[in-house]
């Protein structure tokens with residue numbers, strides 16, 4: 201029986217290494233193939249954001265994997281967002297209720313920890329510098345290019361978990377099969393990472409207990425704290441257009457751009473020009489596909505199934521939730537993969553589509569609305585309604601971030617609450633009557649029609 205408990209995991213990023221831990225705990229012989237060198241010996245060479253916001257769904261999976269304590273020690277709580285207006289004024293907006301926070305965690309640190317834990321199981325074998333070239337959909341085989349030898353190898357693989365990210369090679373194989381739906385699109389905006397180094401005393405230069413946002417209409421910058429006293433800032437800007445990456449052509453343009461739009465950050469970033477020139481301008485892709493599986497023996501998890509834009513801070517959290525849900529289904533249905541894999545795909549793919557849509561919507565909120573008086577009024581009324589009717593009304597942000605409510609339900613709720621606020625914000629003088637009986641009545645009527 202044990203001999204038949206074998207699995208191949210393609211990609212040892214965040215989701216692949218976590219899912220390997222889950223499989224190892226179930227006693228599977230797991231072969232993990234990863235394109236990059238082993239970061240346990242070579243160190244982490246992340247090209248992408250070096251910290252990530254972790255929230256409830258991520259923590260739940262981390263806890264199930266038994267490593268919450270290690271990760272929590274280096275996670276920095278961010279109970280709210282700090283809005284930096286162009287005039288230099290700052291405003292703090294809590295994310296949820298007291299004691300609710302999202303956490304800044306190191307991408308490299310988390311991946312390394314997960315790899316170490318996965319590697320501590322004797323039933324896990326890693327193959328680094330092995331790039332998957334595709335999975336055979338006709339027979340249970342998978343092909344890799346071994347970068348250490350330049351040889352191509354084909355391996356038997358009756359059960360494959362593809363966690364090889366947004367440009368998944370395994371998914372490309374599935375895209376050639378009948379009735380596999382696939383859509384990808386790029387945002388007009390790209391992103392570039394910059395660093396706010398620690399102050400001379402080693403401390404953070406701005407409040408570390410917040411996710412900082414500089415909303416500027418069609419573009420924005422954000423910054424998340426790191427445990428070493430620095431912040432990783434990310435500039436999101438259109439690739440083309442009047443205000444765009446294309447218009448920033450030389451060192452003088454970099455300085456002029458920041459002095460004009462982010463004046464309070466210029467002195468926080470002494471290496472701004474070097475960082476700007478050295479760091480790549482990266483694109484942002486959304487991937488929707490369905491089903492996430494092939495014949496009950498190949499399953500896409502994480503970004504390979506549902507890459508999303510980062511504006512809800514949910515990409516990794518959603519990938520980790522895939523692991524929790526799949527593991528729970530195995531508990532309920534037994535390890536009968538030919539049934540569990542299609543059932544997982546059927547039940548859960550709509551949640552991937554929903555968080556992709558919510559993440560797009562949150563981009564507008566972050567870059568445009570957080571400084572808009574109507575939006576702030578809506579936030580105030582939302583908090584009031586949540587306080588008054590805690591079991592009937594939960595803010596969508598809390599549902600996504602601080603609960604495990606399926607994303608497709610959160611999306612339905614977002615649509616419903618948008619309708620509610622269209623009516624509330626149309627009440628005459630609502631700015632001064634925001635907690636009035638009139639608002640209460642609109643809310644009660646909305647509850648009946650929901």
Ligand SMILES: Cc1cc2nc3c(=O)[nH]c(=O)nc-3n(C[C@H](O)[C@H](O)[C@H](O)COP(=O)(O)OP(=O)(O)OC[C@H]3O[C@@H](n4cnc5c(N)ncnc54)[C@H](O)[C@@H]3O)c2cc1C
Pocket residue numbers: 210211212213214215216233234235236248249251252253254330331332333363364365366367368369391434501502503504510512513514515516517518519
């Ligand atoms: C700017 C930015 C900010 C983000 N912020 C957040 C945030 O705050 N919170 C959050 O939850 N999410 C965030 N995300 C999303 C998050 O980074 C991803 O959702 C997460 O990394 C997905 O994990 P994954 O393991 O599925 O894919 P990846 O992290 O992409 O890992 C894929 C792994 O597969 C390997 N691989 C790729 N191709 C092959 C191949 N052919 N063969 C073998 N191996 C291969 C790669 O080397 C890599 O190790 C952000 C993303 C971006 C771009």
